[in-house]
Amino acid sequence: MAVSTVYTTQSFHSTCSISTPSKTHLGFNQKKQILFYNSGKKVTNRGIAAVPYVIRCSGDTLVIGLAADSGCGKSTFMRRLTSVFGGAAEPPKGGNPDSNTLISDTTTVICLDDYHSLDRTGRKEKGVTALDPRANDFDLMYEQVKAMKEGKAVDKPIYNHVTGLLDPPELIKPPKILVIEGLHPMFDQRVRDLLDFSIYLDISNEVKFAWKIQRDMAERGHSLESIKASIEARKPDFEAYIDPQKQYADAVIEVLPTQLIPGDNEGKILRVRLIMKEGVKYFNPVYLFDEGSTISWIPCGRKLTCSYPGIKFTYGPESYFGHEVSVLEMDGQFDRLDELIYVESHLSNLSTKFYGEVTQQMLKHSEFPGSNNGTGLFQTIVGLKIRDLYEQITASKAAAPLQATKA
Ligand SMILES: Nc1ncnc2c1ncn2[C@@H]1O[C@H](COP(=O)(O)OP(=O)(O)OP(=O)(O)O)[C@@H](O)[C@H]1O
Numbered sequence: 373m374a375v376s377t378v379y380t381t382q383s384f385h386s387t388c389s390i391s392t393p394s395k396t397h398l399g400f401n402q403k404k405q406i407l408f409y410n411s412g413k414k415v416t417n418r419g420i421a422a423v424p425y426v427i428r429c430s431g432d433t434l435v436i437g438l439a440a441d442s443g444c445g446k447s448t449f450m451r452r453l454t455s456v457f458g459g460a461a462e463p464p465k466g467g468n469p470d471s472n473t474l475i476s477d478t479t480t481v482i483c484l485d486d487y488h489s490l491d492r493t494g495r496k497e498k499g500v501t502a503l504d505p506r507a508n509d510f511d512l513m514y515e516q517v518k519a520m521k522e523g524k525a526v527d528k529p530i531y532n533h534v535t536g537l538l539d540p541p542e543l544i545k546p547p548k549i550l551v552i553e554g555l556h557p558m559f560d561q562r563v564r565d566l567l568d569f570s571i572y573l574d575i576s577n578e579v580k581f582a583w584k585i586q587r588d589m590a591e592r593g594h595s596l597e598s599i600k601a602s603i604e605a606r607k608p609d610f611e612a613y614i615d616p617q618k619q620y621a622d623a624v625i626e627v628l629p630t631q632l633i634p635g636d637n638e639g640k641i642l643r644v645r646l647i648m649k650e651g652v653k654y655f656n657p658v659y660l661f662d663e664g665s666t667i668s669w670i671p672c673g674r675k676l677t678c679s680y681p682g683i684k685f686t687y688g689p690e691s692y693f694g695h696e697v698s699v700l701e702m703d704g705q706f707d708r709l710d711e712l713i714y715v716e717s718h719l720s721n722l723s724t725k726f727y728g729e730v731t732q733q734m735l736k737h738s739e740f741p742g743s744n745n746g747t748g749l750f751q752t753i754v755g756l757k758i759r760d761l762y763e764q765i766t767a768s769k770a771a772a773p774l775q776a777t778k779a
Pocket residue numbers: 440441442443444445446447448449583584586587741742743747748
């Protein structure tokens with residue numbers, strides 16, 4: 373008899389179905405580990421591989437990691453991502469009004485700030501920042517993300533940004549897609565290994581400063597000096613614990629000052645690079661004109677209105693932390709968002725479901741920050757790639773029992 377082990381797991385949950393040969397019967401121990409009986413004789417765990425069984429867990433959760441420093445556009449990216457799947461994302465109904473979680477039909481976004489082990493006072497007393505691993509509970513993060521990936525609900529703690537305290541936990545049910553966003557999704561190897569796809573938002577210091585000033589001065593009444601001081605105070609820990617995570621990311625969105633205006637440091641016109649790792653299963657990098665070539669393209673002219681300093685796209689292969697990557701870059705900003713369709717029609721592997729879907733998404737959220745430049749464009753594209761990844765993984769799982777039957 374052919375032996376096909378398509379999916380193996382130590383524990384079994386209610387969303388899974390299992391098929392075995394006719395003479396094999398199943399049992400479960402108290403830990404929900406599967407016990408196989410062959411013609412009435414118990415097969416021990418050691419013998420599991422000898423049993424031709426197929427487990428299909430339709431409820432398995434896809435886990436996406438999104439890493440970035442605070443104030444670098446994670447929330448904006450999340451709103452674009454959940455919009456690709458349709459339906460509004462809202463905090464858990466009837467729960468803590470200061471919850472950091474956002475739930476929509478397909479996705480649940482949890483904020484890793486909820487795994488701070490020290491509250492605001494605790495950090496102050498110990499003299500550590502929230503970026504320091506000592507202020508975070510990676511064991512709990514790992515256990516809970518693993519549990520959700522296996523289809524189990526968890527009681528996740530809540531870090532309350534209003535009070536600076538740790539609030540009572542909230543129940544999070546396993547979604548189809550779980551996004552873990554925050555400072556450290558790729559820091560702990562155990563958590564990193566649970567990720568099906570990972571993204572890093574790499575905002576250069578100049579741009580981070582410009583965004584912080586815009587938000588914290590205009591919206592939160594902070595002074596220029598206090599913003600500068602807070603960025604400086606976080607810098608050593610950012611460099612030690614947050615920034616190194618980008619080497620593990622499958623996609624990085626790098627945001628830099630423009631090169632179209634020599635010496636520009638204002639952070640208003642941006643040069644944005646989408647760095648896409650090659651060889652990642654179910655992820656085919658986007659390309660401009662000709663896959664693998666090196667291209668430079670100024671689309672301004674008859675079909676795209678551009679005011680000073682214009683728009684420039686580049687595309688080509690590069691090496692990033694020793695990995696082969698494709699990089700798509702956009703420098704400049706759009707004057708008229710509806711004309712983005714002209715650019716979209718020259719990009720391939722976008723994972724759209726219909727012609728113009730990228731432009732439609734961008735127009736739908738034209739009020740989000742970055743909608744007229746590469747940040748919004750590349751966040752939208754990564755959102756579509758995640759939808760594609762989810763659909764491919766789901767389809768491959770559905771096909772697995774069929775293949776096993778054929779084996
Ligand atoms: N693409 C962008 N272009 C211009 N400004 C942006 C962009 N993305 C974010 N910002 C600015 O940065 C601020 C923070 O964005 P957002 O809330 O999405 O970041 P965040 O990483 O979730 O922040 P936090 O972790 O502090 O909650 C926005 O209010 C906006 O001022």
